[in-house]
Amino acid sequence: MISYGLAGGEWSPVTPDAAAERRITLIRPDVPPARLRAYTVAVLADAAAGQLRPLIGQRFPLERAADAHAAVEGRATVGKTLLDVS
Structure with missing residues (x-):
């Protein structure tokens, strides 16, 4: 299961152990703020260039x-x- 978006403002309360009991691997990004900023800059540049829909x-x-x-x-x-x- 991959959780993304955080529409509610926080991760789902599912723990990795609870997911494993159902044979689901829970993956959540552990990305430093500087890397998130770099990703944001790159994505905004792609959007401005018309490369994203x-x-x-x-x-x-x-x-x-x-x-x-x-x-x-x-x-x-x-x-x-x-x-x-x-």
């Missing part, structure tokens, strides 16, 4: 912002959630 999973009109927030909060989304303001 975000996965847009759903769009909501601005007047349905509460629905968009509820979907993200309820973890019912895949990819990015956009609010259309046009």
Whole structure:
């Protein structure tokens, strides 16, 4: 199992031992802040060069912002959630 994103602001409370009981290997990055900054700089440069395409999973009109927030909060989304303001 690979956990990423941290939409809730913290790692899942699953311990490596609890995962191992289910024959799952739990992998979490242990990356120093300087390396994370370097990754961020590289990714932003790739994005600016047009080399990345975000996965847009759903769009909501601005007047349905509460629905968009509820979907993200309820973890019912895949990819990015956009609010259309046009």
